[in-house]
Amino acid sequence: MLNLQIKWKRQVVKLLSMIVVLAIIAVLLHFLIEFASSNFPVIVPYLNDIYLATDAAIVGIGGYFIIGILKRIINVYLLGKMEASTARTLSFFIDIALYSILILVILAALGVNLTGAAIGGAVGGIAIGLAAQTVLSNVLSGALVTGSKTLKAGDAVLLISWIWGSPIIGETTKVGVLFTEVKTINGNIVKVPNSAFLGNTVFTKLEGENSLVYPLQITVNADVPADKVMEKAKNYIKDELSKQKIPYPEIYFTNKTGGTNVFTVILHFDNLNMLNSLLSVVNNAFDKAYWDTKNEVSKT
Structure with missing residues (x-):
């Protein structure tokens, strides 16, 4: 636990240091551009574009390193506690989210008006969100279940839900990204959607003090x-x-x-x-x- 806290503090210090360094670089570059414009008047009409391009470059390069630091923090406190397959899938979605945000920030730094894109993207986002709702629900539920150590391979469980009628009694064999596999007392393998653990299912571990x-x-x-x-x-x-x-x-x-x-x-x-x-x-x-x-x- 102490090692995790030390790693986390180191990454936070790196993140804050990176932000300060980027701010200093941005100020210095703006000063140099202004100084250059006074000696080379030919660039004055393009001064605003140069500022925008410089800011976008700083945001892009700095953002790349900041994302790396954020991912290390996430790995220490979240993904490192999960089952490997679940961690890989969640890491993929986190990468998409972080780099999407970075692209938007770069576009904003370039002076691109994101209002129209946001309105158009909202419609597509709603459609995609509805289509991916079940998948994302299972992925996030699986992340929560494995991350909190609520369920792991080898646990004896009792699952009761109105969705499938008869209770499922068995031993967990695998907690995956979308489904959890349970080997029932009858010997067959049942794949339970991870969202069921946080939704319509009463989930009980068959664990007593000594048996x-x-x-x-x-x-x-x-x-x-x-x-x-x-x-x-x-x-x-x-x-x-x-x-x-x-x-x-x-x-x-x-x-x-x-x-x-x-x-x-x-x-x-x-x-x-x-x-x-x-x-x-x-x-x-x-x-x-x-x-x-x-x-x-x-x-x-």
């Missing part, structure tokens, strides 16, 4: 006592998991809605590949507990 954690909700018809169903389900789950030497889950009766009872089962496991078998054990246990309880109730 992976997955909250599972079980819904059972409320035509039988909830306490009896939960007691039987606990016993069935305990019997099955003790054989596999898997930690016993936490089970709660969390809600009663209309004609259903809702139970929450907090599963603890070390490997994401274990989740499917755990889900099968829990679902079967509650199903068996429900029907056993229902048969008992019907006999009384």
Whole structure:
């Protein structure tokens, strides 16, 4: 962290020094041009053009070096913390933005009226912006996700969104420029747009203190006592998991809605590949507990 601060301060000092040097050069050149005009009257009619050309040259050359310094500052504080492919793509867009600004500044230094160009460019900019909105949203979202270390390869995640219906449960294999790849517990690879992480998706890391954690909700018809169903389900789950030497889950009766009872089962496991078998054990246990309880109730 200290090294980053030292690098950042050095680059800022270079940037300020460059601006001061450019200002001094501009003043000296203007003085020399004025001195030359007094000795060579032939250049007086072109004096304004010479001033403009000189300013544009100073802006262009100085701007090139300033952009280099700004890019180093951005690399230290932003791009250096990102995944390589995301950093390269974002660096490309930053280059376009910085050099576009430099061109505009050079044109302004040459005395070009940018108002008409800005009006015409605004229309084209809106059209291009709308077309590129999704791509840029994914790129920026990917930059934020990787830059903040919110998500990285190897993370076990749960993604819930109304866009795709069923939750996506799996392990992140790659956080790319536009998409994040997740290998699901069923073995297939799903590519999730990066914008989903900052938009319409509930994103949860399946990380507990000492293990992976997955909250599972079980819904059972409320035509039988909830306490009896939960007691039987606990016993069935305990019997099955003790054989596999898997930690016993936490089970709660969390809600009663209309004609259903809702139970929450907090599963603890070390490997994401274990989740499917755990889900099968829990679902079967509650199903068996429900029907056993229902048969008992019907006999009384």
